[in-house]
Amino acid sequence: MHEVARKGLIYAKFLFSLVGSVLAVINVWWFIAAFGLFLLSIFLRLSKRNNLGSLPQSHQEYIGQAQRAFKRVRRFAPRRAMSYMRKMSPYAFEELVLLAFEDQGYKVRRNQSYSHDGGLDGQVRIRNSWYYIQSKRYSNYINANHVKDFDELCRKNRTKGYFIHTGKTGSLSKTYTKNTVIISGDRLLKLIGVVR
DSSP: OHHHHHHHHHHHHHHHHHHHHHHHHHHHHHHHHHHHHHHHHHHHHHHTTTTGGGSOHHHHHHHHHHHHHHHHHTTSOHHHHHHHHHHSOHHHHHHHHHHHHHHTTOEEEEOSOSTTOTTOOEEEEETTEEEEEEEEOOSSBOOHHHHHHHHHHHHHTTOEEEEEESSBOOHHHHTTOSSEEEEOHHHHHHHHTSOO
């Protein structure tokens, strides 16, 4: 009987040792799987930024300026934020607007060229539709012809668009918004994240 108990005890120790080893291996694999998912999430987050490395050097520089401005302007009071955006480089302002959409979780397409872009600074995907974006810095009233041209571009391409600017919107400009939504003032500050 003593012999049977001793063999049972040896068998139980062996079983516990085996189970412990299996659990240790499983824990290692769980750790490897969790770490792999973590690395994958970082890779996807970085690649989500529209392959910025494939953009021309000038784009990367303006995107860098816009990223710094995006952090800075969100700490300003509304009036100071608007004044700051009016003084930015026009290309950095375009990137600031695109970054604001990206920050809200929307997918953005950047143009490969800043000048001769045909009035289109980029596109944003909202609820399964692509919208054109035109960004303009103004100190005073916006040029109604800019809105008219952009609205016509949207109409020709059978899409909608956002005309985003830092100036004042006159009544004539508002008549050219069949395919365009004008974002300025408080709506612009909300888009950028200056006001909630």
